Amino acid sequence: MQFRYQALQRKREPDELDAPVLLAAPRGWIAVFVVMIVIAGACVWALVARLEVTVAAPGVLTHPGGTSQVQSPYTGLARELLVRPAEQVRAGQPVARLTDGTGHARTITSPFSGKVISAALTTGQFVRAGATVATVERTDLPDDRLVALVFVPADQAARLAPGRPVDLSVSTAPPAAFGLLRGRVTAVDPYPLTREGLAAIAGGDLAAETFHRGQAPRLVTVDLIPDPGSASGYAWSTAKTPPVRLGSQTAVSASIELRSQSPFDLVLGR
Known part of the structure; x- marks a missing residue:
């Protein structure tokens, strides 16, 4: 009886053929527009931005000039170290003294000016010719x-x-x-x-x-x-x-x- 009533009621209603079909709710369209704007902005950023x-x-x-090493031109025993780290030296300034194999005193001088970075020579140490006596940070270049x-x-x-x-x-x-x-x-x-x-x-x-x-x-x-x-x-x-x-x-x-x-x-x- 209930279905018969619904069928009769449906028959009395005209067909709504000209009624618009709602594909999406307004909130759905807003979400679509937001996503499109974000994608467009990302594309513009990817093309214009710089990394x-x-x-x-x-x-x-x-x-x-970097650093340079003061080397001994003599072989012998070290007598005295005349400079210490962080001290300034001039070109031609004595940096150490030693006694060579013949018993003569020899003085080692710095061939350049700068700041002493390290000086590891100790009294009584045996020094060969060419051994490093001190390391100097050079400050004597024209564009220092x-x-x-x-x-x-x-x-x-x-x-x-x-x-x-x-x-x-x-x-x-x-x-x-x-x-x-x-x-x-x-x-x-x-x-x-x-x-x-x-x-x-x-x-x-x-x-x-x-x-x-x-x-x-x-x-x-x-x-x-x-x-x-x-x-x-x-x-x-x-x-x-x-x-x-x-x-x-x-x-x-x-x-x-x-x-x-x-x-x-x-x-x-x-």
Whole structure:
């Protein structure tokens, strides 16, 4: 009886053939528009935005001349070491005295000016000709200044070129407190450094091990950007800068900008 009543009621109602069909609720269309806007924005960002491609490498704040070793031209027994680390020496200044095999006193002089980095000679030590007496950071070049010498792995240095911006994390100035030291690449050595060449620049075999990470690196010279208003004398990424001037032989970690590319190119591997 119930179904018969419904059938009669349906028969009395006209067919609603011209009534619009509701495919989606208004809330559904709003969600569709939002998704479309997000996708369009992502596509525009992928084409227009720029991502910086960088290479990280260790280095040291020093002078363009790097370090050089004062070697003994004589064989004999050490009598006296005349210099100490952190002392300044002049070209021709005596750095040590020894007694040779004939009993004559010999004086070893420094052939260049600079700051003594290490001097390991002790009284009574037997010294052979050519042995290192002291390591000196040279400051006698005409364009002497404070620079960062960065040792970049050879396989990552192909796109390096003078003029690239560099951010330096300085070991004596925590980045969380003072930000990053600003610099710019001024020279890139065309050939990788040998272990001997790296040791000569870094100040010995022990220091060279820090910068030789499995393969011969290339030397990159970074000039620091000056800032007369900063207590350190150089520009930083933040307004709060270190309250003292920077010193040489300070370890740094460099981030060198290689190029910039769009996210779209990055996805395609270009």
